Amino acid sequence: MRSAVLRRAGVIEIEESGIPSPGDGDALVEMRAVGLCGSDTAAFRGRHPFREPPVVLGHEGAGMVVEAAGGAIAPGTKVAVLPLVACRRCVRCETGLSHLCAHRRLPGAGLPGLLARFVVLPEQALVPLPGDLTYAEGALIEPAAVAWHTVGTAGVRHGTRLAVLGAGPIGHLTAAAARLHGAEDVLVTDVRPSSLALAARATGCRTLDARDGAVAGDGRGDAFDAVVVASGHPDCMDEALALCRPRGTVVVLPMFGKAVCAGLNPLVLKEIRVKGSSLYTPEDFRAAARAVAGRALDVRPLIADGPAPLAGAQEAFEALDRGSDAMKLLLDPAR
Incomplete structure (x- = not known):
């Protein structure tokens, strides 16, 4: 073979x-x-x-x-x-x-x-x-399970306002899974227009081009109950803390190639919780498999x-x- x-x-x-x-x-x-x-x-x-x-x-x-x-x-x-x-x-x-x-x-x-x-x-x-x-x-199903576990780690439920920083496959699937969990407002950011267009078309989320400081100037500071960092760009941690509401949750997904520096004052002043999300449980994987098999979580656009x-x-x-x-x-x- x-x-x-x-x-x-x-x-x-x-x-x-x-x-x-x-x-x-x-x-x-x-x-x-x-x-x-x-x-x-x-x-x-x-x-x-x-x-x-x-x-x-x-x-x-x-x-x-x-x-x-x-x-x-x-x-x-x-x-x-x-x-x-x-x-x-x-x-x-x-x-x-x-x-x-x-x-x-x-x-x-x-x-x-x-x-x-x-x-x-x-x-x-x-x-x-x-x-x-x-x-x-x-x-x-495997990357969908990563997204499914991330949504659970972020505590997404009906009415949650979620920002996803990064519109790669995991960011895209996280936005889609969040919709299935009842998220009310989902924003996805990236620097690639084609990825943002696909995310908007396939998930119905709002999108924002992250170039030129656009995320910080979105006018939605403190608006999001949870923020998922699905990009390895070093500026994403600062953006996540800026977008997260007081006592909200920031979930970090990527493995970074080098140490990340971020201003932690918002973390303290807003009592933000920062969590890591790694892989998935067998229950997450099987739940994602059911969603993909029924095409409630449609991976075909990817x-x-x-x-x-x-x-x-x-x-x-x-x-x-x-x-x-x-x-x-x-x-x-x-x-």
Whole structure:
């Protein structure tokens, strides 16, 4: 079988190997769509904290079960991959924080990367999908789950006023998920007009071009119950604290490449709560899967083209590294 291996920073090689065999409780899955994201870019550049060459990348995926040794899921079932397997024994798992498990396994760290035609995964990591959902949509359940968890962390409910700083895939999906949770007023900011136009068209949110200090001059200071930082730009923390109301919540999503400096006086003077949001719980993932499967959370606007053949992995990663105009790039390891 073929897999796309990050051989060294900036170099993806297509390699041939044997088809792995599932053990007890595992399933063999033929991957049909794998999304590429910012953390994949970090690994491609050689800057990821634990995905180090040589490694097969990819953690946003959907495919078809070929063989299931445990018998809990039938061959032929279309599935999304929940790429986080907790130990279920540590204190964090026992207190409902399995997504923060100190012994968790992730693709590239205990689980195989998904940019391979066949992968062996624990059956507990597979979420069945309806037959009419495309593989590309199934692959985007993973970033949708990140957004779903973020909305919960921000405490979004009916009537919430939310600002999302950054209109990339996660920012876009956060705005869409917030609408499903009853958010009344959703503002999305970015410096890319095309991303803002897509967010406005697909989610019905208000948008604002963040260039030239436009966010600070929006006239909505102190207006938002919650602000989600979905951009790694260093100025976003200052903007988030300026937009957040007294005793509101700022949720920080990205991993920053370097230390971020921000004026913290608004944090003190307005008693703002700042929270981090990391990954998702299994419940978040399954809730996002139901929303995507029913298209209440519609990920199709993010998919400009169908998954490209695996042979194009090097070109896809180079495009992602350059800052591709496409919202999501996907590969089909079976092609």
